[in-house]
Amino acid sequence: MSDLSLKFSQTDNLEILLDEIMEDLSSKGKKILITIDEVDDSKPIQEFAQIFAALKRKNYSIFCLMTGLPELVLNIQNNKKLTFLLRSEKIVMTPLNNTAMVQTYQKVFDCPIEIAIKMAHLTAGYSYAFQLLGYLAFEQSPSLNADSIGSVRKIYEFSLFDNAYQKIFEGLSELDKQYLIAIQGNKKLKEVCKIMGKDKVFVSQYRRRAIERKLIKPARYGIVEYTLPLFSEYIDAIQDTDSIFYLGY
Structure with a gap:
């Protein structure tokens, strides 16, 4: 049994174990980089962040690189128990x-440029969507044409909603959700205020929150648009009683 395995068997306290490991590695001049993909404000991430902060206070050479959707990163940064993350360097x-x-x-795919352009348009530059569409196209159709892209799109849309947008929406407040629904269809601020039953000052703060989360962007005066691909279709789905994504809005 290795020394590390022995340590795991002798203690149930993870923080003490990590402290011992870090002390051992630091004495050997080693540095540690921890990477976490798709970070969110879940209990495991909160617990990790607290232990990480404790280890940093002891001046160990330990570093962490987290990646995730902007709104989920904001959620964990705004957690009152993890305010030290606000001082972390952020790259958008x-x-x-x-x-x-x-x-x-x-x-x-060795496909006509028209097909490649259509695929790129479906991703709107969203890295996960680019990867997802490419994977599904490879799995579903050995040769791409207008018909096969149509069938791939249906699977792509479902996967995008189920794997990403459901998670995004669940992490939003009720008013954030109401705002995202209200702006659908290139509505002006005045119309959005009427739908939400609030004044401009109140609605503007949710506009700002959605921009910070990279869910919308200013399109032209008084109008914003969704940044994520097929997000308008997702908003339709959560309001459609016949859709499995129906949320009752």
């Missing part, structure tokens, strides 16, 4: 380059 990723996506799809 921009949408993927459209030309690069088209070229990649065309190269991988």
Whole structure:
């Protein structure tokens, strides 16, 4: 049995165990990088963040790289028990380059450029969508054409809603959700206020929150648009009683 396995068997206190490991590694001049993908404000992440903060206070050479959707990252940063994360450096990723996506799809699938352009358009530069659509297209159809892309799109839309948008929506407050529903259809601020039954000052704070979460972006004066691909279709689905995504709004 290795020394590390022995330590695990001798203690139930994870924090003490990690402290011993870090002390051992630090004495050897080692540095530790922990990576977490798709971070959210879940209990395991909260517990990890608290232990990580405790280890950092002891000046160990330990670092953490977390990636996740903007609104989920904001949720964990705003957790009152984890305020130290607000001081962490944040890098906001921009949408993927459209030309690069088209070229990649065309190269991988050896398809006409028109098909590659259509696929890139369906992703709106959202990295997860780019990966998801490429994977589904590869799995569902060996040769891509207008008909096969149509069938792949149905699976892509369902997967996008189920794997990403459901999680995003669940993490929002009721008023955040109401705002995202109210803006559908390129409505102006005045119309959104009327739908929500609130004044401009009140509605504007939810507009700002949605922009911070990268869920919308200003399109033209008084109008915003969704940043995520097929998000308007998702908003339709959560209001459709015949949809499995119906949420009663």
